[in-house]
Amino acid sequence: MILITGASGLVGSHLAQALVARGVPVRALYRSAVPSFPGAEKVDWVKGDILDVISLEEAMAGVTRVYHCAAVVSFNPKKKKMLQHVNVEGTANVVNACLAADVEKLLFVSSVAALGRIRENVAIDETMNWSEETSNSEYGKTKYFSEMEVWRGMGEGLDAVVVNPVIILGSGDWEKGSSGLFKTAYDEFPWYTEGTGGFVDVQDVVRAMIQIMDSDVSAERFILCADSLSYRSVFTQMAQHFGKRAPHKKVTSFLAALVWRWEAIKARFTGKDPILTKETARTAAAKVRFNNSKLKKFFPSFAYTPVEESIQRICGELKELHNL
Incomplete structure (x- = not known):
């Protein structure tokens, strides 16, 4: 029996589908609705x-493997x-439950x-860790401390691995999560930055x-990274597959600073999450590269789906899902 936490999310739901399709017995937690x-x-x-x-x-009873x-x-x-409560304390609870249940x-x-x-100035690899400067x-920060809980479990005898998508x-x-990037493109969000980031297909993550x-x-x-690409190129591809106008207005650092401050003020009155924060503004402007060679060294047969192919498939799936 395999236990999945977070099976209602993007990764967890696709993982559950893949395991069930293989005939693997799967157990999963849900909070309010299945x-x-x-x-x-x-x-x-x-x-x-x-x-x-x-x-x-109780959910760990009879479980041999856990995907958290x-x-x-x-x-x-x-x-x-x-974030601290769920990500750090929640992970500590999962690690402790795995140890108590003698999970494989x-x-x-x-x-x-x-x-x-x-x-x-350097490609990010698995030897690096979160710090105030980086x-x-x-x-x-909470994901880093969550990992520390997993490494602590390893020190207590737990067999564990970590993936960093x-x-x-x-x-x-x-309406939430990374799938929202596609809605942003569909809604013809006009702004783009010069930043770059890593992208990977959820199916590749699950595999x-x-x-x-x-x-x-x-x-x-x-x-887990298929490629490091500019945000502008990725959003442009999404828009093209939806038949929408691609981003065409460049966001300067000055404009970004104005927007995230305005969003913070607006969020105080609406109670909704701001579209842009000081953190996301900085991330969107950063030119970041990732070194994905370690996975290929351990698993030479593994191959990532080209990001362009992933975007084309996912846009088609979203069109069908939302009757577009």
């Missing part, structure tokens, strides 16, 4: 939460305590944010996770 996706009816759904130690321990995908992803300064192996889905992604987000491209609820879990590899971390 998620709906192809194959969801074959999942053993258990109501619980990674912050609820009792329900987590649950996390809060936010760059809203007001969600600092929530844990795979933790971290993020490149935990590596300190504000590094413009990271500008509370999210990155870049921006994940996939079809899902485009890599399963391959790593099924191997004898332990106590390692792997960056």
